[in-house]
Amino acid sequence: MSFESEINRRRTFAIVSHPDAGKTTLTEKLLLFGGAIRVAGAVKSNKIKKGATSDFMEIERQRGISVATSVMGFEYDGYKVNILDTPGHQDFQEDTFRTLTAVDSVIIVIDAAKGVEPQTEKLMNVCRMRKTPVIVFINKLDRPSKDIFELLDEVENQLKIKTNPLSWPINSGPDFKGVYNIFNKSLKLFKPSVQEIEEGIAFDDIHNPELEKHIGGDAVQLREELDLVYGVYPEFDIDAYLAGDLAPVFFGSALYNFGIQELLDTFVRIAPSPRPSHTEERTIDPYEDKFTGFVFKIHANIDPNHRSRIAFVKICSGKFIRNNMYKNVRTDKTFRISSPTAFMAAQKEVIDEAYPGDIIGVPDTGNLIIGDTLTEGENIHFKGLPSFSPELFRYIENADPMRSKQLEKGIDQLMEEGVAQLFVSQFNGRKIIGTVGQLQFEVIQFRLEHEYNAKCRFEMLSMYKACWVESDNPKALEEFKKRKHQKMAKDKRGRDVFMADSQFILDMTQNEFKDIRFHFTSEF
Numbered sequence: 408m409s410f411e412s413e414i415n416r417r418r419t420f421a422i423v424s425h426p427d428a429g430k431t432t433l434t435e436k437l438l439l440f441g442g443a444i445r446v447a448g449a450v451k452s453n454k455i456k457k458g459a460t461s462d463f464m465e466i467e468r469q470r471g472i473s474v475a476t477s478v479m480g481f482e483y484d485g486y487k488v489n490i491l492d493t494p495g496h497q498d499f500q501e502d503t504f505r506t507l508t509a510v511d512s513v514i515i516v517i518d519a520a521k522g523v524e525p526q527t528e529k530l531m532n533v534c535r536m537r538k539t540p541v542i543v544f545i546n547k548l549d550r551p552s553k554d555i556f557e558l559l560d561e562v563e564n565q566l567k568i569k570t571n572p573l574s575w576p577i578n579s580g581p582d583f584k585g586v587y588n589i590f591n592k593s594l595k596l597f598k599p600s601v602q603e604i605e606e607g608i609a610f611d612d613i614h615n616p617e618l619e620k621h622i623g624g625d626a627v628q629l630r631e632e633l634d635l636v637y638g639v640y641p642e643f644d645i646d647a648y649l650a651g652d653l654a655p656v657f658f659g660s661a662l663y664n665f666g667i668q669e670l671l672d673t674f675v676r677i678a679p680s681p682r683p684s685h686t687e688e689r690t691i692d693p694y695e696d697k698f699t700g701f702v703f704k705i706h707a708n709i710d711p712n713h714r715s716r717i718a719f720v721k722i723c724s725g726k727f728i729r730n731n732m733y734k735n736v737r738t739d740k741t742f743r744i745s746s747p748t749a750f751m752a753a754q755k756e757v758i759d760e761a762y763p764g765d766i767i768g769v770p771d772t773g774n775l776i777i778g779d780t781l782t783e784g785e786n787i788h789f790k791g792l793p794s795f796s797p798e799l800f801r802y803i804e805n806a807d808p809m810r811s812k813q814l815e816k817g818i819d820q821l822m823e824e825g826v827a828q829l830f831v832s833q834f835n836g837r838k839i840i841g842t843v844g845q846l847q848f849e850v851i852q853f854r855l856e857h858e859y860n861a862k863c864r865f866e867m868l869s870m871y872k873a874c875w876v877e878s879d880n881p882k883a884l885e886e887f888k889k890r891k892h893q894k895m896a897k898d899k900r901g902r903d904v905f906m907a908d909s910q911f912i913l914d915m916t917q918n919e920f921k922d923i924r925f926h927f928t929s930e931f
């Protein structure tokens with residue numbers, strides 16, 4: 408197969424949702440269709456269940472699972488599908504945001520009874536920032552749902568994206584009859600006890616009285632609703648979808664494997680193949696000859712007995728070839744990747760080559776960090792792996808003076824893995840850990856102890872936000888840093904960060920120092 412065809416047939420995407428909407432179940436059903444797994448239940452939920460926040464064994468177990476299921480590749484109908492998993496727990500949302508930089512499109516799962524939930528909104532904001540094409544799957548139609556028109560309005564208003572239903576549910580809950588596929592004009596009937604694949608019935612004209620034979624009295628309502636749908640929603644515009652301005656919507660029940668094949672069939676046809684990526688220097692086209700890629704995720708110490716790390720590299724252009732020499736632009740060092748792994752069927756296997764859109768696992772001994780760009784020699788830097796302002800802060804202290812080296816090393820490596828962010832106060836030199844959730848502090852403490860044999864203590868720090876500051880006026884910046892020196896810190900790259908105590912203080916400071924720009928992500 409030609410290089411171009413290999414790229415064109417790749418579909419690299421993530422499934423995201425508010426916890427419990429059905430992301431894991433949907434992932435599993437897609438893998439079943441792809442033949443990547445044989446039985447339901449094979450994919451374990453990559454999430455820490457509610458109430459288990461201090462169950463460290465659970466965290467460890469999840470980490471092991473999450474490496475195995477971080478990337479799941481399979482072949483379907485001539486397409487190479489790569490699903491990137493994202494952590495369900497909101498305390499790990501930064502990890503999710505980074506994963507979203509490595510995908511070409513996204514499927515958002517929404518619970519039909521709950522509608523748009525807070526986490527869904529946050530994830531959509533990231534997609535919107537990056538103009539990522541989004542498909543919405545409304546799940547759990549086997550349970551009573553919200554009114555469908557209201558749901559679609561909710562998606563439009565809260566997720567701030569136009570919608571276009573490509574299928575339409577016939578009732579919900581105990582009366583759920585199935586869906587009418589608007590995209591290919593067919594009817595698919597729901598039978599709760601049946602989980603296997605059934606073909607839809609071609610049904611061009613919904614005014615045909617045959618419809619009653621299939622869905623009885625519900626036919627009247629379906630016709631009314633579809634007339635409204637055809638009146639309200641224009642014909643599906645694939646370009647608007649690819650531009651990230653329009654979300655096609657599907658309905659179904661992941662649990663009962665219903666509506667999933669329609670989703671998958673349409674997905675592979677309309678979802679984008681690898682898209683150009685942006686670097687600080689220029690735009691990289693996937694079809695360029697030369698290999699480029701970037702590290703978006705690092706998993707360290709999967710096996711505590713071996714200091715094993717895996718760096719996840721997204722290939723952006725060119726063909727990756729095993730044993731070729733590639734350059735890490737940050738360190739200016741060239742190295743050979745001799746045992747890269749692909750993630751097919753949730754299993755790792757060594758591969759000889761890979762194409763744009765693919766994710767490879769690179770065993771690493773500490774030379775790679777998140778955000779690193781790999782090339783055949785060109786000096787470029789991929790954009791789009793920002794750190795977000797954390798929301799919780801603690802001082803971190805050494806609790807075992809004999810093991811301060813181990814602690815330093817552990818903190819460094821965990822920060823490189825992106826578990827949390829480290830700031831150093833310019834006022835008292837103390838280290839501050841910033842996270843988005845309480846759980847991360849527990850994970851850090853546990854992993855420092857178990858993987859680095861180091862003990863730490865956290866000290867409460869009441870802080871509202873860390874903002875990266877800059878100014879075109881060096882004098883004004885110096886003046887600001889002097890006046891606020893008690894609240895100034897440096898991030899891991901040595902950049903100036905202002906630690907605001909409260910929203911009120913942040914507002915006041917922003918008003919007072921007009922020459923200073925305050926940023927809430929590290930990429931500006």
Ligand code: G4P
Nearest residue numbers: 424426427428429430431432452495546547660661662663
């Ligand atoms: P998540 O990854 O988005 O967090 O959600 P997950 O797939 O784990 O699903 C959350 C719960 O919702 C699970 O039940 C799952 O079985 C259920 N679920 C998923 N899809 C559907 C659906 O289409 N219909 C119905 N009725 N339920 C669905 P659980 O009891 O929390 O977990 P489990 O013990 O069944 O694993």
